[in-house]
Structure formats: C-alpha cells, structure tokens
Amino acid sequence: MRGNVIASIALGVAIAFGGATVASANQCPLLIKQLNDGIAKVSDKAKADEAKKLVAEAQKLHDAGKHAESVAKCDEAAKIAGIELKKKS
Numbered sequence: 001m002r003g004n005v006i007a008s009i010a011l012g013v014a015i016a017f018g019g020a021t022v023a024s025a026n027q028c029p030l031l032i033k034q035l036n037d038g039i040a041k042v043s044d045k046a047k048a049d050e051a052k053k054l055v056a057e058a059q060k061l062h063d064a065g066k067h068a069e070s071v072a073k074c075d076e077a078a079k080i081a082g083i084e085l086k087k088k089s
Ligand SMILES: [Cu+2]
Pocket: 024, 025, 026, 027, 028, 029, 061, 062, 063, 065, 066, 067, 070
C-alpha cells in the first residue's frame, strides 16, 4: 500500500515538473495571482465573491493537474471581475 502511495506521488511530481507537454501547467498560478490582485480592487462585492469562487475552483483544477480547465476557469473569473489577464504565449 505504502509503495503505491509513493509511486503516485512520484508520478504526480513527474507530471508537475515534466510539464513540457502541458504548456499551461505554470500558467495557472500566474493567472490566479493576477486574479487575486485584481479582485482585491473590485468594488462590486457580488462580482468579487463570484470571481473568488471561480479562482478557488481554478486552484483546485490546477492542483488536480487539469490545467486547461483551470485556465478556462481563470478566464471566466477574469470576465466577471473585469480583469485582463496577461498570459504566457
Ligand atoms: Cu495549472
């Protein structure tokens, strides 16, 4: 059992750092940071809360290795909060 856990962790780390195939793997944290900075300046509380919820989901998706979906969530949050995200090409 323990060996399996270690193998899964090793696999997760390999996926996280071997991410040349997942070009957006490093993108989510950058987008999430931009969103958090931007949301802090949003005066409309309802919009800020909605955007925060989406950012939290984006963070979870990123942690789960679903980077493309995470970026999509970030886009959604940015739209609601009226933030323009700077993405790595
Ligand atoms: Cu990610």
